[in-house]
Amino acid sequence: MKSSVITFPGSNCDRDMDVALNKFGFKNKMVWHDDNELPKSDLVVLPGGFSYGDYLRCGSMASKSKIMKSVINFAKSGGLVMGICNGFQILVETGLVPGVLLRNKYLEFICKNVFIKPANKKNLYFKNIDKNILEFHIAHNEGNYFCTNDQLKEIEDNNQIAIYYCNNKGQIEDKFNPNGSIKNIAGIFNKEKNVLGMMPHPERMIDQCLSGEDGSLFFKNLINNIKNAS
């Protein structure tokens, strides 16, 4: 399976993502933001970081960069696009997924492990995944997901919520919400479920000696799902 990771000038999780994708069997290519053409890919990843310093609004300037035109076309033609952290912020700015990401409720950058629960498994990202509750890692300042009531209704009607913040027992409550996201939302799909934006970093959870191994589970499952679908 082929994957592409887009490197913006201020991306800083691009290498981590590259390591993770390669570890679980993807043939990954790094793609520079100023390129026009996306290489043939089964998965495109917008990695974490500070794409353009994240001045103005996070992801706002990256969403206007050259390569994004190809990424948007790829997504619209049904290709799998996953945005992690800053990548999620970029997806939101391009409009590929609905909503916005505001500054964390307590106005502080948060770096820690969190538990998340996939809302449903009818998509290539979480289908067949062994666990119902996963331990992922977050590291962000602007991960407070927000949308209007109308949008929220539409999102819920279309099953676009991908993952929720919860505790280790899967309870989705306000006290397990690290950043103030509406409804504890940690990740969102587009209507077609081929585009996923999420704040947590699975690529930081791929080794027992790091923060944990639920990221390994995620990537192994993802590549299997892509293989089986093609």
Place this chain on the structure above:
Amino acid sequence: MLVNENIAIEHGLKSDEYKKICKLLKRTPNLTELGIFSAMWNEHCSYKSSRLHLKKLPTKGKKVIQGPGENAGVIDIEDGDAIVFKIESHNHPSFIEPYQGAATGVGGIMRDVFTMGARPIANLNSIHFGSTQHKKTKNLLRGVVHGIGGYGNCMGVPTIAGQTSFDSSYNGNILVNAMTLGLVKKNKIFYSKAAGLDKPVIYVGSKTGRDGIHGASMASASFDEKIEEKKPTVQVGDPFTEKLLLEACLELMEGDSIIAIQDMGAAGLTSSSIEMASKGNLGIEINLNKVPCRESQMTPYEIMLSESQERMLIILEKGKEELAKKIFDKWNLDFSVIGKTTNSKNIELFFDNKQVAKIPVNTLVENSPMYDRKWKKTKLPKKNKFKKDVYNDLKIQDILKKILSNPNICSKEWIWQQYDHTVMGDTIQKPGGDSGVVRVHGTEKAVAASVDSSAVYCWAHPLTGGKQVVAENWRNLVSVGATPIAITNCLNFGSPENEENMGEFVECVQGIGEASKYLNFPVVSGNVSFYNQTKEVGIKPTPSIGGVGLIKDYKKMITMDFKENNNIVLIIGKTEGHMDQSLFARIILDKKNGPPPEVNLFNEKNNGQSLLSLIEKGLVKSAHDISLGGIIVALSKMCIKGNRGIKLNKAKNLINEIEYLFAEDQGRYIIEINQKDLNEVNKILDKNSVYHEELGIIIEKDMIINSKTKVSIDELKSYNTNWFSNYMSS
């Protein structure tokens, strides 16, 4: 404008120094030249008060590739890999504007490291604030933490460890010391020594503005009507540009175009160009019209003294300009050929086709002033004799609560959760342990780093304090299973013109030197920050020591959390019951006098090396060094982290129970071992003549101190973790 002695004095030069300049030049300097002299001869660049004493520090060793004198120190970690590291202060700017001051401090130290060709792989910091009751403390703390996070997080370099303390002596002078480690191949290290004639001198990075043109610019502005416009401005950090600069520099370094490279830090273009020329014994010629400027009508004086951030000076091989420019264009950074190397041994500046300065390089460097300042020795204070009945009314649980929730002991999670400590995917020991540990990417090796200081001990007796900080740093590395290699130091003191403060400096340096020599733990880089004082009152002497060690197999790394019930807990090193200057004496008994605990370097080395051999043999399940707060605080942290309890044995020593638990004797560790390994561990420790005793056994959920005292781990946790967030949200 004509220069005279008064103007020189307004630039911070002394009358004698000004006379010396005129004599060296055989004429009166012009304003630009005076500015250059004042920048090169100030304490920060010239080390004029400290040089004499710093020379005595041990700086060499088998593992040392580069000692002090370069942008950072370099040590060998085998297999062709090397670690570049340094610590630096940004105290004064952080007090004025905590966010930008701390941010640019972090940016500056990372630049020092990647200037040498190394990719930064870990950041650490040591930050010190005034009393928690002081009205400025909370805002300064918040600003500094946000600034450190803002810069480091954006750069994508994990912040893996640090130290925070509160003491009223920092009320008017906070300390912000930032440390960075970088990884480089041994044969790809870049230095700042210029070489070869007629080589192009290149300016890259951000544009030059009027940032941080310090008091010097005030002095010049007083002759100008637009004084408001020219007030010294705080440097603003731009981590995004620094990230671009990092990537661009590393990309250029892959080839062989660079002869020398130097970051523009303090005194910007002045010190960078002069240092490169001086090291190469060459001259340098610069056309200031070619320097990319952010503001219109900047004068040569301003261009030379600007401290705008995120800039580098490079001496390139001839003919490589186009190739280099392409790389910097790709990263959207300024690139300009501003001059060339010459054999004149002068620094010559041109502006609007006129020569605006010409100074022999050696007058700025070798001939800079050096002072043997007067200093006072600190006598070892007399020991307090605590009568045992002062302890009678105390309940251990109450003391424990008070000490675990003390701002200098309590968990600093509120701080380090705001730092990205896991980016780069190699952090295997997070903040909150004895050391931070990162893997060397793609290898079996890992590097441990810790930063420490003990201002209270240094204040009570600088010589002992200096030794103690180095010893504690060494222990923190050993506790995670790392072989200590070398240190960097950031020496924060009051005014060198005050005999007492100078004495504290001299004796702390002596202590640091003795310990690092004995422990074979040389000093490879560092910086000195004097004048941390408000009016006549200096801070407590605060040398920060940043140590680095190597773990050959990262799977053998040790953490401090208790691992398994029924395992045996041992203490290594003898508990004599030293209470003076302990947290207990200061907080519970309110006794602030007395000597710090003695440091026995033989025991430190022997105990540490013996522990490393136990770890190497796989006999140690968890380990933690004993420092502030004594045995009971160390145990509490191991219980909290492991979510397990301990049943303590009755102390074999005849000393009082409270003294046993709270004394701060040095050279001690607590380790956890499996019952089946007890004989082997005892044998090894006995063979090495290491004092050890059984402290207790690991149990569920409770700390059982004696028949009367039992504390649950949840209680310990709440004492330790709640203070900080409560304070910040109050």
Place this chain on the structure above:
Amino acid sequence: MKVSAIITLKKDVLDPQGKVIHQTLDGMGFKDVNEVRQGKYFEIDVRENDPAKAKGVVEDMCKKLLANLVIENYKIIETQ
């Protein structure tokens, strides 16, 4: 009454945000931009009906909290 305040960076202080916004605008085809500087805008409703007094209160806020006078300037605008 409502009083507004605009906080901007002082003239010679680097504005990293403005710089990158400028570059992006340029990349999007807005070629006629000389410089972009970003600031903050506050709308503060104070319980004070005398315009001069209300402005004074907000000015005090600017000095003490809203602006860092080391790097920023403030300007008070009276709205309604």
